[in-house]
Amino acid sequence: MEGLSSDRWRERGLELSDSQIIEQTLEGQPDAFNVLVRRWERHIYGLTLRMLGRDDEAKDATQETFLSAYRNLSKFRGEAKFSSWIYRIALNICNTRLRSRARVAVSIEEQYEAVGFEIAAETEELGSDIQREQITRYVRRALQALPAEMRQVIVMKEYEGLKFSEIAEILGIPISTVKTRMYTGLTELRKRLDHLRGAI
Amino acid sequence: MKGNMEECGMHEALMSYLYGEATKDEAARVEKHLNACASCKAELEGFERVRDMLQQWQVDDLPIVRVSVDGPQRSFFSVVKELFAVAPLWAKVTAVAALALLVLAVTGTEVRVGSGGVSLRADLLRRQRPALQTVSVSDTANLEQVRAEVKGLVNTLIAESEKQEKEELQRQLQALEAQLTTARSTELARLASRIQEHQVKIQTIERDIDRREGADLTDILFGELAKPTANSSVAAGGN
Numbered sequence: 415m416e417g418l419s420s421d422r423w424r425e426r427g428l429e430l431s432d433s434q435i436i437e438q439t440l441e442g443q444p445d446a447f448n449v450l451v452r453r454w455e456r457h458i459y460g461l462t463l464r465m466l467g468r469d470d471e472a473k474d475a476t477q478e479t480f481l482s483a484y485r486n487l488s489k490f491r492g493e494a495k496f497s498s499w500i501y502r503i504a505l506n507i508c509n510t511r512l513r514s515r516a517r518v519a520v521s522i523e524e525q526y527e528a529v530g531f532e533i534a535a536e537t538e539e540l541g542s543d544i545q546r547e548q549i550t551r552y553v554r555r556a557l558q559a560l561p562a563e564m565r566q567v568i569v570m571k572e573y574e575g576l577k578f579s580e581i582a583e584i585l586g587i588p589i590s591t592v593k594t595r596m597y598t599g600l601t602e603l604r605k606r607l608d609h610l611r612g613a614i
Numbered sequence: 615m616k617g618n619m620e621e622c623g624m625h626e627a628l629m630s631y632l633y634g635e636a637t638k639d640e641a642a643r644v645e646k647h648l649n650a651c652a653s654c655k656a657e658l659e660g661f662e663r664v665r666d667m668l669q670q671w672q673v674d675d676l677p678i679v680r681v682s683v684d685g686p687q688r689s690f691f692s693v694v695k696e697l698f699a700v701a702p703l704w705a706k707v708t709a710v711a712a713l714a715l716l717v718l719a720v721t722g723t724e725v726r727v728g729s730g731g732v733s734l735r736a737d738l739l740r741r742q743r744p745a746l747q748t749v750s751v752s753d754t755a756n757l758e759q760v761r762a763e764v765k766g767l768v769n770t771l772i773a774e775s776e777k778q779e780k781e782e783l784q785r786q787l788q789a790l791e792a793q794l795t796t797a798r799s800t801e802l803a804r805l806a807s808r809i810q811e812h813q814v815k816i817q818t819i820e821r822d823i824d825r826r827e828g829a830d831l832t833d834i835l836f837g838e839l840a841k842p843t844a845n846s847s848v849a850a851g852g853n
Contacts, residue, residue, distance in 0.1 A: 460673045469675065549670045557668075571633065572668045578635060593629040597620065604660045607667050 432496035439487060447487070451480050454497070457574060458504050464569040465508040467558040475511060479504040498584050501574070505566055505584070512562055549610060556606040564599035567592055619654050622647065628654070632661055 430438070430449070438446040458479050463472035482503050483490075490499055557565055570576045570584070578596075582589045619625040624647055630636035631644040648655045698706065 456673070456676055459676060463673060464671070546670050549667060550672075553667055553671045557671075568668070572665065578630070578633070590626055593626040596629050597625040600661045600664055601657075603664045603668070604657075607664055608660060610667060 433492055436487060436490060436496065439484075444484075447484055450483075450496070454500055455480070457497075458500060460573055461501065461504050461569055462508055464557060464573060465505070465562070465566060466511060467554055471511060475504065475507050478507050482507070494583070498580065501570070501576075501584050508566075509562060552607060552610060556603050559606065560599055560602055564595050564602070567595045568599045568603070571596060619657055622651060622654055624654060628658060628661075632658065632665075 432450060432453070435446050435450050439450075455476060459472060459476045462475040462479070463469065466472050466475060479500065483500050486503075490496070557568070560568070566585070567581055570581045571578070576584075578589050578592050582592045585592070619628045624644065627636065627640050627644050631641055636644065648658060698709070701709070
């Protein structure tokens with residue numbers, strides 16, 4: 415498999431597992447890593463976008479995630495899944511970015527109040543023909559108003575379809591904590607989005 | 615801010631139930647509770663609606679990720695492995711020999727080559743090796759004899775080496791002399807040839823000068839004499 419072109423890697427990569435591709439990359443075939451990028455970029459972008467809420471920042475974070483993974487590939491231990499490892503990198507990058515935004519820490523109630531008023535005001539104008547884009551906008555805002563530790567659990571569960579045990583492994587916390595964060599997060603979202611119930 | 619399920623102590627089970635991860639027993643317990651608790655049932659329905667809303671946010675756009683860096687930080691072992699793979703055969707053999715020597719040195723292995731063949735003795739940590747050897751009187755005599763023999767041998771070798779050096783110098787001197795002689799004779803021959811050429815040239819020039827001088831004198835002499843002769847003939851004719 416030595417010296418394969420990018421195109422050939424794209425073809426062959428479909429047959430290989432993540433671990434095999436990592437092995438090939440470490441043996442001096444950087445093109446192999448692009449197969450992993452293609453395989454995981456949508457997931458990582460989805461995660462960073464829903465965590466950060468800003469498209470341009472999510473793209474940068476996605477790029478940063480893969481660069482970081484590439485540079486630290488030799489440190490990857492096969493014991494964990496590559497997906498868990500790269501999700502962890504992406505979440506760390508998101509958390510760093512969120513912290514650097516230097517937002518004033520406010521309580522969940524304050525955040526709810528801040529976002530809730532805005533939504534309530536617009537809801538009256540929306541009527542029953544709410545468009546998907548508008549719902550998306552509210553969902554986006556409601557998610558952004560959640561504390562990061564709740565948001566990341568909801569994103570990984572709802573959008574990445576990970577099991578509670580996988581999320582626990584990625585975050586390094588007990589499964590019960592994951593479920594509690596999930597429950598609290600959904601309760602918050604329900605409060606913020608329940609007024610849109612007629613639109614779904 | 616506790617929800618209903620949390621108050622009822624069912625929130626973890628509900629999460630498993632909501633996402634289809636509950637065991638049979640867990641699912642049965644949740645369903646039993648939901649039949650009895652209207653507020654928990656309403657909460658579950660609310661969560662299902664939230665899930666539907668969350669699913670409205672789908673990602674259509676995809677970033678273009680380009681990973682073009684210097685290369686991942688590879689382990690020392692993988693770098694050595696690759697270097698070894700591309701190295702020429704002689705380098706591989708040298709590396710293996712060096713590694714073997716290193717291992718032998720680290721394990722304190724002694725290798726002896728004698729009349730009895732090759733013998734190896736590994737002494738890891740060097741525990742069994744005597745620190746100092748005691749020398750007996752008879753050993754001292756033998757040692758003196760060996761030392762004298764070695765001294766004689768070394769002196770002979772030095773003398774032979776000096777002799778060889780002298781001979782070599784002598785040969786070089788002779789060669790230089792021969793070169794010098796050849797160069798001298800060649801130079802002399804060239805000089806003689808030049809002198810000869812110059813002599814020939816001088817003789818030629820002298821001959822030319824002589825010829826010219828002769829011609830000039832003739833011109834002068836006969837030119838001067840010709841004029842009165844013409845005049846005299848006219849005078850003679852006129853007379």
